[in-house]
Structures are given as structure tokens and as C-alpha cells.
Amino acid sequence: MGIKTLLPSLKRAFSPGSIEAFANKTIGVDISCILHRAFSGCAQEVARNETSDFYITFVRRYIDLLLRYNCHVILVYDGQPLPSKRGTNASRTSRRESNLQKAEALVLQGNSNEAYKYFQSATSITSVVVEHTIAEFSKIPNVDILVAPYEADAQLAYLMKHNIADAVVTDDSDLILFGCSTLIYKLNWNTGSCEVYELSKLPLCFSGYMRRKFSFDTFRYLCIIMGCDYFPGISKVGFKKGVEFFDCNRGTNLVKMLKQDLNAKFSAGITDEDVQGFLTANFTFLYQVVYCPLSKKEVAFTERPDEYPLTYAPYLKRSNLPVWHFAGSISPEEDSCRKVLGNRDTTVDPKLDKYKRELLPKWSVHHPEKFAGRAPTADADVVFLSSQASPAAGAKRTHSATTNTGEPVRVLFTPPQAKVPRTQQTTAFTTQASTIQPRVDKTQSQPVSLRSPATNKKPPASIWGRLSAQVVKKNSQESPQPPVRLNTFAGNSVSLASQDSITEKLVNKLLIQHKEPIDERPEDTENTSKPEKPSEIVPETQVMSVDKIADEPALLKSSDVKATPDKEAAGVDENAADKSTTTPDSSTATPKRRSRHQVRRFDSFAQLEILHRQMPLISPVRVEIPRSRGSSSQSSPKPGTSSTPIKRRLTVSPLETSSRNSPEAVKKFFSPGTEGFGLTSKVYQLNATNKLL
DNA sequence: CACTAGTCGTCAT
DNA sequence: CGACTAGTG
Numbered sequence: 277m278g279i280k281t282l283l284p285s286l287k288r289a290f291s292p293g294s295i296e297a298f299a300n301k302t303i304g305v306d307i308s309c310i311l312h313r314a315f316s317g318c319a320q321e322v323a324r325n326e327t328s329d330f331y332i333t334f335v336r337r338y339i340d341l342l343l344r345y346n347c348h349v350i351l352v353y354d355g356q357p358l359p360s361k362r363g364t365n366a367s368r369t370s371r372r373e374s375n376l377q378k379a380e381a382l383v384l385q386g387n388s389n390e391a392y393k394y395f396q397s398a399t400s401i402t403s404v405v406v407e408h409t410i411a412e413f414s415k416i417p418n419v420d421i422l423v424a425p426y427e428a429d430a431q432l433a434y435l436m437k438h439n440i441a442d443a444v445v446t447d448d449s450d451l452i453l454f455g456c457s458t459l460i461y462k463l464n465w466n467t468g469s470c471e472v473y474e475l476s477k478l479p480l481c482f483s484g485y486m487r488r489k490f491s492f493d494t495f496r497y498l499c500i501i502m503g504c505d506y507f508p509g510i511s512k513v514g515f516k517k518g519v520e521f522f523d524c525n526r527g528t529n530l531v532k533m534l535k536q537d538l539n540a541k542f543s544a545g546i547t548d549e550d551v552q553g554f555l556t557a558n559f560t561f562l563y564q565v566v567y568c569p570l571s572k573k574e575v576a577f578t579e580r581p582d583e584y585p586l587t588y589a590p591y592l593k594r595s596n597l598p599v600w601h602f603a604g605s606i607s608p609e610e611d612s613c614r615k616v617l618g619n620r621d622t623t624v625d626p627k628l629d630k631y632k633r634e635l636l637p638k639w640s641v642h643h644p645e646k647f648a649g650r651a652p653t654a655d656a657d658v659v660f661l662s663s664q665a666s667p668a669a670g671a672k673r674t675h676s677a678t679t680n681t682g683e684p685v686r687v688l689f690t691p692p693q694a695k696v697p698r699t700q701q702t703t704a705f706t707t708q709a710s711t712i713q714p715r716v717d718k719t720q721s722q723p724v725s726l727r728s729p730a731t732n733k734k735p736p737a738s739i740w741g742r743l744s745a746q747v748v749k750k751n752s753q754e755s756p757q758p759p760v761r762l763n764t765f766a767g768n769s770v771s772l773a774s775q776d777s778i779t780e781k782l783v784n785k786l787l788i789q790h791k792e793p794i795d796e797r798p799e800d801t802e803n804t805s806k807p808e809k810p811s812e813i814v815p816e817t818q819v820m821s822v823d824k825i826a827d828e829p830a831l832l833k834s835s836d837v838k839a840t841p842d843k844e845a846a847g848v849d850e851n852a853a854d855k856s857t858t859t860p861d862s863s864t865a866t867p868k869r870r871s872r873h874q875v876r877r878f879d880s881f882a883q884l885e886i887l888h889r890q891m892p893l894i895s896p897v898r899v900e901i902p903r904s905r906g907s908s909s910q911s912s913p914k915p916g917t918s919s920t921p922i923k924r925r926l927t928v929s930p931l932e933t934s935s936r937n938s939p940e941a942v943k944k945f946f947s948p949g950t951e952g953f954g955l956t957s958k959v960y961q962l963n964a965t966n967k968l969l
Numbered sequence: 970c971a972c973t974a975g976t977c978g979t980c981a982t
Numbered sequence: 983c984g985a986c987t988a989g990t991g
Contacts, residue, residue, distance in 0.1 A: 315979085334980075
């Protein structure tokens with residue numbers, strides 16, 4: 277199905293291209309698209325569940341085209357239908373059968389033209405076709421077969437996400453929704469012409485806030501609301517209205533967004549079933565099971581938390597079903613390795629398998645040594661905290677977690693370690709502030725300012741964090757991108773996989789409920805001559821390059837005007853130093869060193885502390901907790917939340933301005949009730965590799 | 970103007 | 983499954 281009427285709205289993300297541009301690359305192929313087109317020419321045979329050479333030669337043309345350009349081809353097949361789709365699947369097969377019967381009846385009447393129509397609507401990618409094509413195409417050098425555990429879309433997106441494939445040939449809009457960065461549409465096997473979709477151009481399709489602060493998650497919500505495979509969509513809401521909605525609503529609590537905001541805007545009667553459907557759809561896009569050729573096993577598209585996020589659990593939890601059941605379950609490793617090659621029956625002796633990994637040539641993605649030493653890159657990395665619950669000194673722990681909106685994050689907890697002298701901290705800050713390096717200064721990798729409750733010392737008054745980061749594209753030697761704002765997780769709460777309830781409470785307390793991310797510029801803007809705009813980081817770990825968008829002669833409508841001031845007005849208390857925040861184009865305006873007392877305000881700690889994978893370091897800052905409670909409890913009467921949302925801002929300033937908050941204030945702010953609670957954080961470097969796992 | 974629902978065509982000559 | 987279109991609010 278894909279997303280209805282999505283592609284016409286995304287024209288700006290496409291450009292005419294040619295397959296030449298992908299010479300020598302690895303190309304994933306959504307073979308079901310091609311097969312469906314081929315079935316036009318052999319509908320009768322396919323509908324009758326027979327084989328035909330027609331679709332073989334048809335697909336072969338595309339393969340040959342790619343091979344001519346020395347591409348490595350990965351043909352990806354659909355596997356098992358997702359649990360959530362099994363209903364529609366059954367109704368489809370029954371419709372096909374009735375179409376087939378009508379077709380056969382018409383044949384007997386001699387009406388072959390009419391019969392052909394019914395044959396066409398009776399075709400499907402049967403196991404006969406799958407086995408036939410795999411048998412044929414698995415013989416071709418530089419052509420890999422990969423049968424996805426579930427949907428080919430998710431599988432192809434996974435290949436792309438981990439740089440196993442450089443681009444994907446498809447005609448389906450779902451691939452966009454999975455966050456693919458480069459897609460080849462409308463490929464012509466004869467001329468090699470095509471339309472190339474690029475994720476980096478996606479913001480061009482929007483205006484207003486959606487463009488300036490493009491978030492792929494919001495884009496996903498938009499598509500789901502329009503209607504997708506797993507969710508029928510909100511009636512009367514298409515692309516335009518959806519964009520209008522998300523221009524004004526940037527909340528991070530999806531339940532509230534649906535039940536309150538969306539209802540208020542469109543008076544669409546959102547039921548609990550709708551909420552469930554939306555959430556299911558969202559998480560199916562995020563967490564669907566795919567096969568990982570790197571680790572040779574099935575994994576979730578993005579790492580799954582062990583439990584549902586607390587806010588959504590009431591809508592998703594089914595007592596008799598495992599968590600994330602709707603997004604597929606992970607098969608035993610041995611079975612998945614056999615199925616992925618095209619072996620259908622895993623109940624038989626593996627020796628009888630038609631396709632064996634060991635027998636495959638070394639160029640194959642399934643060859644045992646093809647990706648030796650290469651691990652999947654971590655999904656999203658965050659953070660920062662250490663607590664008394666730390667394990668042995670020196671050890672690191674990670675917890676997978678999700679924010680309210682379901683974006684995966686990784687929370688790192690570090691144990692107390694040796695104190696770093698204050699002078700060194702300061703040095704670390706100033707050095708880092710002066711230049712943005714794509715690597716980490718040694719001093720910054722060190723834990724700083726740690727006080728363990730075990731040593732009975734007071735909780736520290738400072739938390740270290742990062743304000744901005746540089747993004748280095750995966751597998752790319754390009755020069756680093758401009759610093760990006762890391763504010764996308766603002767206002768979320770997390771549920772942790774661990775039993776560490778203290779830490780969980782703490783983290784949730786930190787990720788304060790609030791309306792929208794602060795529109796803030798990085799503390800350090802690169803001092804380059806290029807007038808680049810800071811890119812936006814997107815939780816799902818895609819990186820948008822927002823360059824050139826400003827020059828695009830497109831609709832800067834009213835939504836542009838209202839976005840920022842609104843927010844400023846909504847702030848608790850405004851501070852003069854805040855003003856540097858709003859303009860995104862001030863890279864030239866603020867290259868000079870501001871020495872100190874540069875104060876910034878945030879609505880949540882999370883804004884400080886998101887770290888993209890492979891993202892090198894950033895500028896450490898001090899976070900100070902305001903003494904006064906700026907609580908306003910006007911918002912969100914959400915169900916089942918134990919802790920009342922705290923609404924106040926954290927003040928961030930360079931190290932020099934320490935004073936201000938007493939240990940008691942900090943303790944009071946963070947303490948979940950348990951005393952002896954030591955909190956610190958540190959500046960962290962996450963390597964490109966997966967060492968921290 | 971925006972959205973919806975329905976129909977048509979996908980091949981290859 | 984997308985493209986296209988006629989019809990509706």
C-alpha cells in the first residue's frame with residue numbers, strides 16, 4: 277500500500293538521474309516491485325500458480341543493467357507477513373481466488389480479453405515464483421539473495437542504514453518512511469534513467485517550522501496520520517493539513533498529541549483504538565524485525581527497549597503477547613540464517629538445504645567473512661549520568677531506553693571514578709569551546725567531578741553535557757558537517773530496561789515534560805567562511821543537511837512567523853543571554869569568544885545530552901539547577917503517571933559560573949526520595965564502533 | 970484549494 | 983502500488 281498520495285507531495289526530494297551515478301555501488305533491489313510489473317506480461321501463468329520465464333527475463337533486465345555498471349546487487353524478498361497484517365492478507369488471498377475463478381470462467385467463454393483483467397488481479401508473489409526466481413538469480417555472480425524475515429521494505433532500509441547497500445531500487449513510498457537516504461525510483465532497465473530520492477532533500481518539501489527544524493520523526497507521524505499500511509489514517513487529513521498541524525504541534529507525547537491536539541484541530545474523534553493503531557504503526561516502522569548480515573542474525577530495525585515506554589504501555593500491552601509482538605519476533609539464529617538464503621523449510625535437516633552460506637562466494641553478503649570484524653553501528657547514543665547504582669569502578673553499563681516518542685536512546689551510566697582537578701575541567705571547556713574538533717580531547721574523555729555516595733560526599737552541583745556536536749557521515753571521508761543542535765529529545769521520559777529504579781526515576785525526572793524543543797543554536801559555531809546553517813539531528817539517527825534550504829524560493833508562510841516567538845513567550849522566565857538562540861544563520865555573527873557567563877536555558881536536561889553515534893565531541897557545559905520552582909501545572913493530565921511533571925528550566929553556563937546552587941537544591945531536584953543519591957555525569961566519547969555495547 | 974474515492978495500468982510491440 | 987481523475991466540502 278504505501279502512503280497514499282505521498283509521493284506527489286515530495287517532488288522536491290526527487291531529481292532526475294541515471295543509474296550511471298551508482299556504478300560500482302551496492303544496490304538493494306525491492307524485487308516485489310519489479311515482479312508485480314512483470315506479472316502484467318504473464319498474469320495467467322502466475323495466477324494459476326505456474327512458473328513462467330517471462331518474469332525471469334523481465335527481472336533479469338534490471339539485474340543486467342546494474343551488473344553492467346559493476347554494481348553488487350542484493351535482491352530482497354518479502355518474508356512472513358507481520359502479525360498486524362495477517363488479517364488483510366487472508367482477505368486478499370480470498371479475493372484473488374475469486375478473481376481467478378472468474379478469469380477461468382471467462383476463458384471457457386472465449387473472452388480472453390476480459391479474462392486477462394481478472395488474471396492480473398489474481399496475481400501475487402507466490403512461493404512458486406519466489407523459489408523459481410531465487411533458483412535462477414542465485415546463480416548470478418555479484419547478485420545476492422536476501423529473504424527478509426518480514427517485510428522487504430524494512431530489510432532494505434536496514435541494509436541502507438548500515439551501509440551494506442548504497443541505494444535501493446524501488447517504487448514504493450514506504451522505503452522513504454523507513455528513513456532510507458538514497459532511493460532509485462522509476463528505473464528504466466533500457467536507458468538506466470531514474471528518479472533519485474534523497475533524504476537530505478526531504479526538508480525542501482515543507483515550509484515553516486517543518487522545514488526549518490525538520491524532524492524525521494515528525495515526518496513519520498505525518499505519514500502515519502495520512503494513512504499507511506498499519507494505520508488507516510485520520511479521515512480528511514492529508515499531506516497539507518497534516519503539515520499544518522505539525523507546524524503548530526511539536527509535542528513529544530504522542531498520546532496527548534493525538535487525543536488532545538489533533539482532536540482540537542480537526543475534531544476527529546480519536547478513539548483509544550486509533551491511538552493504539554498509530555502507536556503500533558509508529559513502532560512497527562521503528563522496531564520491525566530484519567535480518568542483519570553483519571551479525572548474521574535477526575534484529576530489530578532499531579534496537580528495541582525491553583519494555584514499552586510507560587506512557588504507551590496502556591495502549592500497547594497485551595498480557596498474553598510478548599512486548600513488541602506486532603513488529604515481529606526474532607527467530608532462532610540458525611533458522612534465520614537458513615531462511616534468509618531462500619530455504620523455506622527449516623524443519624528439515626540443514627544438510628538438505630538448497631542454499632548454504634558456506635558454499636557462497638566471498639563477494640556475497642552472506643559469506644562468513646564478508647563483514648568480518650564489522651558490527652552494526654549503534655542506533656542512538658546518549659548520555660551521561662552516573663549514579664550510585666554503578667557497578668564496579670571502571671565498568672560501563674548501558675541501558676537501552678526509549679523516549680516518549682519511542683526513539684531509541686542509549687543511556688550510559690558510569691561509575692564514580694577519580695576526581696579530576698577543577699582546573700582541568702576548565703581547561704577542557706575552554707579548549708573545546710574555541711574549536712570544534714571531530715575528535716575528542718583526551719581530557720574530555722575523562723570522567724570529571726565525580727563524587728560517590730559511597731564516599732559520603734555531597735552530590736555535585738554540576739552536570740556536564742554537550743551542547744552541540746558535529747556529525748560525521750557514516751562511511752564517509754567528507755569534512756565534518758556544521759555543528760548540530762541536540763534538542764530533539766526534549767521533554768521526553770524514558771523507561772529503562774534495568775531494575776535500576778533509582779536511575780529510572782532520575783532520568784525521567786530529568787526529561788521534563790514540556791511542549792517543544794527550544795530553538796537554540798549551538799554554543800560553538802564553526803568559524804568557516806561558508807554561511808552554513810546548522811543541521812538538525814534527528815532521533816532516528818538520520819542526519820539532515822539543511823544547507824541551501826533557506827535559498828529555496830518557497831512558501832514562507834504565516835507558520836514561519838509564529839513558530840519562534842510563540843515559544844519564546846511561553847518560556848518561564850526569559851534571560852537576556854538567551855537571545856542568541858533564535859537565529860539559525862548566525863554562524864558569522866558569533867565567531868568571537870564569549871568569555872563567560874553565557875547562560876542558556878533549557879526545558880529539559882535531555883536537550884543537552886543527546887549524542888549521535890559516531891558523533892565526536894562537543895562543548896562541555898555546566899548545568900545549574902534553579903533554586904526557585906518555576907512549576908506550572910497547567911499541562912497534561914495524562915493517565916497513569918506517577919510523578920508529576922516538573923516544569924522548569926535548567927540553566928546552563930560555562931564552568932566559571934559555579935556558585936548559585938546549593939547541594940541541597942541539587943539534591944532536592946534530583947532526588948527520587950532515596951537519599952545518598954550521587955549524581956554526576958561526564959563528557960563522553962562514543963566511538964564509531966560498538967565498543968560500548 | 971484540499972482531500973477522497975474510484976478506476977486504470979503496470980508488459981511490449 | 984502509483985498515477986490520474988472526477989467529485990465533494
